[in-house]
Amino acid sequence: MTALDLSSPVAVVGTGTMGQGIAQVALVAGHPVRLYDAVPGRAGAAADAIGARLDRLVEKERLTAVDRDAARARLRPAEDLAELADCVLVVEAVLERLEVKQELFRELEGIVGDDCLLATNTSSLSVTAIGGALARPGRFLGLHFFNPAPLLPLVEVVSGFATDVASATRAYETARAWGKTPVACADTPGFIVNRIARPFYAEAFEVYENQGADPATIDAVLRESGGFRMGAFELTDLIGQDVNESVTHSVWQSFFQDVRFTPSLAQRRLVESGRLGRKSGQGWYDYRDGAERPEPHTAEPAEPPAYVVAEGDLGPATELLALIREAGIEVREEDEDKGTRLVLPGGGQLVLADGQTSVEFRDVVYFDLALDYRKATRIALSAAQQTSPRTLAQSTGLFQALGKKVSVIGDVPGMIVARTVARIIDLAHDAVARGVATEEDIDTAMRLGVNYPLGPLEWSRRLGGDWACAVLDNLHECTPSGRYAPSLALYRHAYASDKREGSSS
Ligand SMILES: NC(=O)c1ccc[n+]([C@@H]2O[C@H](COP(=O)([O-])OP(=O)(O)OC[C@H]3O[C@@H](n4cnc5c(N)ncnc54)[C@H](O)[C@@H]3O)[C@@H](O)[C@H]2O)c1
Secondary structure: OOOOOOOOOEEEEOOOHHHHHHHHHHHHHOOOEEEEOOOOOHHHHHHHHHHHHHHHHHHOOOOOHHHHHHHHHHEEEOOOHHHHOOOOEEEEOOOOOHHHHHHHHHHHHOOOOOOOEEEEOOOOOOHHHHHOOOOOHHHEEEEEEOOOOOOOOEEEEEEOOOOOHHHHHHHHHHHHHOOOEEEEEEOOOOOOHHHHOHHHHHHHHHHHHOOOOOHHHHHHHHHHOOOOOOOHHHHHHHHOHHHHHHHHHHHHHHOOOOHHHOOOHHHHHHHHOOOOEHHHOEOOOEOOOOOOOOOOOOOOOOOOOOEEEEEOOOHHHOHHHHHHHHOOOEEEEEOOOOOOEEEOOOOOEEEEOOOOOHHHOOOEEEEOOOOOOOOOOEEEEEEOOOOOHHHHHHHHHHHHHOOOEEEEEOOOOOOOHHHHHHHHHHHHHHHHHOOOOOHHHHHHHHHHHOOOOOOHHHHHHHHOOOHHHHHHHHHHHHOOOOOOOOOHHHHHHHHHHHHHHHHHO
């Protein structure tokens, strides 16, 4: 199955933010493009705006003047839907309302030819539901571009219940021919990215609502330890709190209020009070003139311990042993399987966040998961009320001796990075098991759609098969609402990995 012929016309209906971006992509790829909008004059204005963007590409030497002129000549605003009759693909990017989209496609079905692909760019509506209005829904599918469409490579190619394989494949190949990276996915709430990314925001807000740390500290830990490009608070301020919350709300509602997708009360208050982020001057942070950006909590310098005793297998934190030795601190290794921890002089323990709260232990400091302990520049530590100040000081000094900044947060089980990554991994395994997409496409979607440093399934493999399951099991025990209950898919994965590891040893 091949991509659509570049000489065939493509139409974009709805010429707002997304419509303009998608039209530009099809145009630059080489198609003649028709633009249609319900508001008279808007398609013409969109053509001018696209033309101005092409001019900027010429200025930046990313497009030649000859190609720009040819592209402009291929772009045509339409005054009537009937002018789209000879198009081979119509991409819809109108208002996010089911009845509006259904009505539009019903009308289009009477205008275009039988072979014309019909696609919606919906973010939150069901492709199957929109296609339900059509007499021939087999050629109808979702082409979910990300904003800004000309810059972001990812396109989710969504098959509804009635979409035929040939149409989905043709749309997939066409997106690829346009220079995009398509991923195939089933019609489920949030598709791939907006479904699996929910815990990235939700867990950060949950830690904040539990007084675990302030936004600046949580953001710094997500970036400098977790390897995420931006923290959840600064990212939602950029996206817009209203936009981000409405996606969360829609996914939660679409899953019949599944507790795993529960929206945040604190974010609700921001939206209700008009603190929408950068665009309104204030969100989690203050962007008004003269406002100071708050600093993350960073611990004062402390003395490192003279030695540590490493007990058991530190799993994802094993690299720390090499780093501690390189810092000139003695590591005494004990094989005894008493647990997986570093014991400090005086008997205090340093344990990788595992979803438990340190309140149950006598003298424990938890440290958070890092994407890469060598590259991480900050590590979060948490201690319970009964943890001795000496153990906390030694733990702080130890990480500082490795060149890390230390943020001390409250006793929140699963800390910041560990709970976030465990939940993202769980949703990814669950999505694979439910046939939403392949492992490879999920990893591609999360790296390209939301810039994650690793795809969640690759992350799961690196952390070890049962790591996320064990963290969530513990979190579920502390917070038995169901929010943290590992999915059956994650249990199966952990069990299978356990057996594999068991049989190889
Ligand atoms: N903005 C994003 O980040 C983003 C990302 C991915 C997908 N989407 C989806 O893309 C679609 C469009 O979003 P947007 O942000 O570009 O919206 P927008 O408000 O910027 O543009 C919508 C355009 O559609 C026009 N329109 C409305 N009803 C119409 C109709 N019946 N026929 C023709 N034109 C009509 C409007 O006049 C307007 O120009 C929505 O379905 C949205 O969920 C948005």
